[in-house]
Amino acid sequence: xxxxxxxxxxxxxxxxxxxxxxxxxxxxxxxxxxxxxxxxxxxxxxxxxxxxxxxxxxxxxxxxxxxxxxxxxxxxxxxxxxxxxxxxxxxxxxxxxxxxxxxxxxxxxxxxxxxxxxxxxxxxxxxxxxxxxxxxxxxxxxxxxxxxxxxxxxxxxxxxxxxxxxxxxxxxxxxxxxxxxxxxxxxxxx
Amino acid sequence: xxxxxxxxxxxxxxxxxxxxxxxxxxxxxxxxxxxxxxxxxxxxxxxxxxxxxxxxxxxxxxxxxxxxxxxxxxxxxxxxxxxxxxxxxxxxxxxxxxxxxxxxxxxxxxxxxxxxxxxxxxxxxxxxxxxxxxxxxxxxxxxxxxxxxxxxxxxxxxxxxxxxxxxxxxxxxxxxxxxxxxxxxxxxxx
Numbered sequence: 001x002x003x004x005x006x007x008x009x010x011x012x013x014x015x016x017x018x019x020x021x022x023x024x025x026x027x028x029x030x031x032x033x034x035x036x037x038x039x040x041x042x043x044x045x046x047x048x049x050x051x052x053x054x055x056x057x058x059x060x061x062x063x064x065x066x067x068x069x070x071x072x073x074x075x076x077x078x079x080x081x082x083x084x085x086x087x088x089x090x091x092x093x094x095x096x097x098x099x100x101x102x103x104x105x106x107x108x109x110x111x112x113x114x115x116x117x118x119x120x121x122x123x124x125x126x127x128x129x130x131x132x133x134x135x136x137x138x139x140x141x142x143x144x145x146x147x148x149x150x151x152x153x154x155x156x157x158x159x160x161x162x163x164x165x166x167x168x169x170x171x172x173x174x175x176x177x178x179x180x181x182x183x184x185x186x187x188x189x190x
Numbered sequence: 191x192x193x194x195x196x197x198x199x200x201x202x203x204x205x206x207x208x209x210x211x212x213x214x215x216x217x218x219x220x221x222x223x224x225x226x227x228x229x230x231x232x233x234x235x236x237x238x239x240x241x242x243x244x245x246x247x248x249x250x251x252x253x254x255x256x257x258x259x260x261x262x263x264x265x266x267x268x269x270x271x272x273x274x275x276x277x278x279x280x281x282x283x284x285x286x287x288x289x290x291x292x293x294x295x296x297x298x299x300x301x302x303x304x305x306x307x308x309x310x311x312x313x314x315x316x317x318x319x320x321x322x323x324x325x326x327x328x329x330x331x332x333x334x335x336x337x338x339x340x341x342x343x344x345x346x347x348x349x350x351x352x353x354x355x356x357x358x359x360x361x362x363x364x365x366x367x368x369x370x371x372x373x374x375x376x377x378x379x380x
Contacts, residue, residue, distance in 0.1 A: 078380040120310035142375040185332040190268040
């Protein structure tokens with residue numbers, strides 16, 4: 001799926017996160033999620049293989065946004081400028097209307113070790129996507145890996161800060177400030 | 191369990207990895223692992239809650255080695271010198287007699303998405319342990335986080351390089367060279 005498709009899928013994701021918060025992830029069934037979203041159980045399985053995957057709906061799209069953002073940076077952009085462009089590109093989905101959802105999602109994941117595992121793997125995939133995008137720009141191995149790790153860290157911190165931030169701060173603002181902060185720390189590392 | 195206890199536990203771990211390689215992770219039962227290790231099934235459950243945990247036997251100990259190595263670095267050590275000491279301290283368990291095991295483990299994990307998730311979470315825990323150890327040395331937040339991320343990356347690359355390396359290269363040598371390489375990359379990041 002190249003783009004987030006509104007409608008049934010988003011309704012399922014929102015219903016799932018609400019139910020996970022209300023009654024716990026373990027205690028929530030696929031049937032309940034479908035019902036809350038006003039859909040048949042069979043609709044659920046048209047969109048997701050299982051309950052856990054609901055929370056990862058955006059993963060492939062975010063990997064793509066990170067990679068495309070890096071690829072689309074001007075040819076003269078430094079590796080960290082390209083990384084900043086990649087993380088900032090996620091602002092396309094982290095719009096203010098989705099912030100309340102992100103706050104709930106963060107709280108669900110924080111309370112569940114199984115979901116934390118999945119999150120950790122998701123971050124590893126983001127690092128991989130960014131490493132590959134940087135290498136395609138001609139950035140060599142150790143530099144590309146380090147820049148991508150910092151990018152993944154910046155992505156995570158930016159997302160957390162965005163869920164904590166007042167409504168008028170955009171994800172893009174936060175992302176650019178976070179990348180700059182991590183780059184400054186990195187350059188001063190002794 | 192505070193320390194790696196030789197004997198039954200190591201035998202179970204070795205038996206498990208051999209069986210996972212021979213017949214696949216999914217197709218291997220706890221009973222088979224115990225049998226291969228020459229132990230009763232009940233012995234297995236004295237050491238591990240389930241099959242997957244066998245592959246994470248060393249995780250708590252490695253977190254401790256990383257954190258203790260950082261804590262034990264001289265007071266005047268820079269953050270990256272402390273990180274290098276932490277990663278190098280893992281040489282205590284990554285001894286040449288365990289290299290063949292590590293090669294097998296790496297191959298088992300590479301072939302199984304469920305185990306890759308667990309590995310990704312393990313790395314997140316290592317980062318956390320190193321971040322905390324650095325903060326206790328008085329290193330502030332963004333610097334401690336970046337140094338710990340680089341430390342976790344250095345740990346993973348060192349482990350991979352160690353499993354690829356000729357027998358006469360010690361984990362400590364590889365770890366120190368890897369931390370130095372990542373630090374050089376990090377300092378040059380623009």
